[in-house]
Amino acid sequence: MKKFKKIFMLLSVTMTLSVTVPETMADQRSYTYTYDYFKFERESPDAYTATDIITGNQFGIGDFKNADGLFxxxxxxxxxxxxxxxxxxxxxLENGELExxxxxxxxxxxxxxxxxxxxxIFVTKEGDRYIVDKQNQRILHTDSDNNVILELTKPEDETIxxxxxxxxxxxxxxNTGRIIxxxxxxxxxxxxFTPEGEFIGYLGANKVKFDPLDYLWKSFATDAQKAQMIQFVPTEYSNLxxxxEGFIYATTDVFDVAEIRTNQATPIRKLNATGQDILVKNGITNPMGDxxxxxxxxxxxxxxxxxxxxxxxxIYMAIDRTRGKIFAYDYQGNLLYAFGGIGNKLGYFQNVTSIEHIGTDLYVLDGRSNSITTFSLTxxxxxxxxxxxxxxxxxxxxSGEYWKEVQALNGNYELASEGVGRAFMQAEDYEKAMEYFERTWDDDNYSKAFKLYRKDWIEDNIGTVISLIMILIVLWASKTIFKKIKGGILDDDY
Incomplete structure (x- = not known):
């Protein structure tokens, strides 16, 4: 019955929106939004609000120019x-201003x-600086007074x-001084690299991407033709x-659009010490933006x-260079909200290049408008x-009470219902938990709550169940004995 209701609802929503969704959704998008179970956009109250735009001129140091990184x-x-x-x-400063x-x-x-x-640039807790001096083709390790400790250049290795x-x-x-x-x-x-600058290999190698038709062609190509073809190499990361806790979150912007459609793209990864992706992906899709x-x-x-x-x-925030958006995900990989866009108003961007935070305040660098936009939580x-x-x-x-407050501000927010449901499940009120999970089409958690509810029901009523079974057995046995006695009496009469 639950699956039938889900299918009916999906068909109804699809029929209602199919005329307008494909081409106009991006045009009508609100500033802050999220996606529901059916992957339709849902308008949301603002989770962050833009508070200021910072330029170099404000501080008498001249405009920024093609600024590319924050730390x-x-x-x-x-x-x-x-x-x-x-x-x-x-x-x-203490008053929130920058100097x-x-x-x-x-x-x-x-x-x-x-x-x-x-x-x-990366700065250690002790104050040492690691500066990416790109056009000089080096990474500089300096002390806090900019005295060079190590100059790291291209490693000599057979793989390079x-x-x-x-x-x-x-x-x-x-924390060990390893340079990544x-x-x-x-x-x-x-x-x-080791702290001394010795190259020790690669971390988090990306999967190789290739076109099967190119691969087939290459198998029949001459040596000269092969030399002219682009080699099949792993795709690149874009940032880290x-x-x-010291885990590396890495982004990659090289993937096929078809991988988004099939939920195969992994543009955000969490790498352990061996380079394996351990990012939790329990959302309706992998964390992948729009x-x-x-x-x-x-x-x-x-x-x-x-x-x-x-x-x-x-909670991690990733910036999208395609549409100037900021996407926020929780530790389970659920999209909490997305906001921003391309434009010239406060809270919009022309070419986002970097994002950082101090506490919960966000700082977003725009390499084209040469400014930093600050955001504060609502x-x-x-x-x-x-x-x-x-x-x-x-x-x-x-937690459940806070999620109820969120729900009061945004009745369309499915994560709030899931949050209330998880709180009820941890409180062992499985029947209530099932009610909230059903509202958000959360089959996995609904099944877990139902199994626990069934287990509790059996444990609470096992005595009654056994008593009823014993009564039924006694009644059945009594009826059987009575029939035999009655049958014996009738036989004696003959």
Whole structure:
């Protein structure tokens, strides 16, 4: 019966919306939205609100130019002002305002002292800096006063062509001092180096992608033809970031649109120490951005993530360079909300290049408008965060109450019903949990709750059930004996 209701509802919704959904959905999208069970968009209250736009001119240091990267350590915000060959360091004051702390344009102790097109920086807890000096084809390890400790250049290794150039793009450094670099054109994964700069291999190699027709053609091609063909190499990553536990979240923007349609694309990955993807994907689809789109502004492509940041509560935010959107996912891979867009108004972008956070405040860098947009949580967003955090901390009843408040603000939000259902399930009120899971078509959790409800019912009523069975056995036995006695009496009469 439940499956029949689901099919009937799906057909009804599809018939109602089929005329308008395919080409106009992207045009009518609200600023903040999410997707329901049937993968249709649902308008949502704003979880974040844009509060300010930051430019270099505001601080008397000149406009940013083609800025490409952000990094946060404590209350310091590092802006890689790529086109101006500098890194600007801001610090966030107690009143929430930013002030310029430092401009890094050159280093001490290297043959080439000036920076050229820096695209990223990583700062350790001790204050050491790792600067991606891209156009100088190096990564610089310096102290907090910009004195060079190590200059890391192209490694000599048999896996790297002797004529290959070395244009590092992004960098991370783990607690052991291992350097993890994303290098343009190196498709085998992230490059790994020891603290001393020794190359030790690749991490998180991407799956090889190829066209079967090209492969068939190559099998019959001559050596000369093969030499002219593009080799089948793994696709590249676009960015990487650490979470609070030191796991790497990586984004890739190279995949076929068909993989979105079939839920095969994995544009966000969480890598363990061996490079295996351990990202939890319990949402209605893999975390992949928009599930449908039209052709607004001649933008027809799927979401392509080019940076990611992970909050302390394991909510992660990825930016989509295709439509200038920010997508927020919880630790289970559920889309919490999406917001943003391409435009010139506050809260919109022209070319998003990086995202970072201080606390729950977001900082989004636009490489075309040469500005940083700041975002702060709304009451609605704060309730969602608190509902998730209290559940993770084991306060299930409190979590359910917060989800009810979320539901009061957004009756279309299926995750709120699921959250209330999970809270009831942890409180062992399985019948109530089933009611909420049924509302959101959550078959898996509904089945779990039903099995536990059935188990509890049997345990609570086993005595009554056994008594009824015993009574039925006694009645059946009595009837049988009575028939035999009655039959014996009748035989004696004859």
């Amino acid at each position: 946060v350590r404590g209350n310091d915000l590092y802006v890689c002002d790529t086109g101006n060959n500098r890194i600007v360091v801001f610090t966030k 310029v702390k430092e401009e890094i344009k050159e280093v001490t102790g290297a043959k080439v002292t000036t920076l050229a097109g820096p695209t990223d 062509a002797s004529n290959a150039e070395f244009f590092p793009n992004k960098v991370l450094v783990d 670099a994303l290098v343009d054109g190196y498709n085998e994964g992230f490059l790994q 970031a650490f979470d609070k 599930l449908s789109w039209g052709a607004a502004g001649d933008v027809k492509d799927a979401s392509r993530f080019n940076d990611i940041t992970i909050l302390d509560n394991d 009451e609605y967003g704060e309730l969602i965060n608190t509902a998730i955090q209290t559940y993770v901390d084991g306060y299930y009843q409190e």
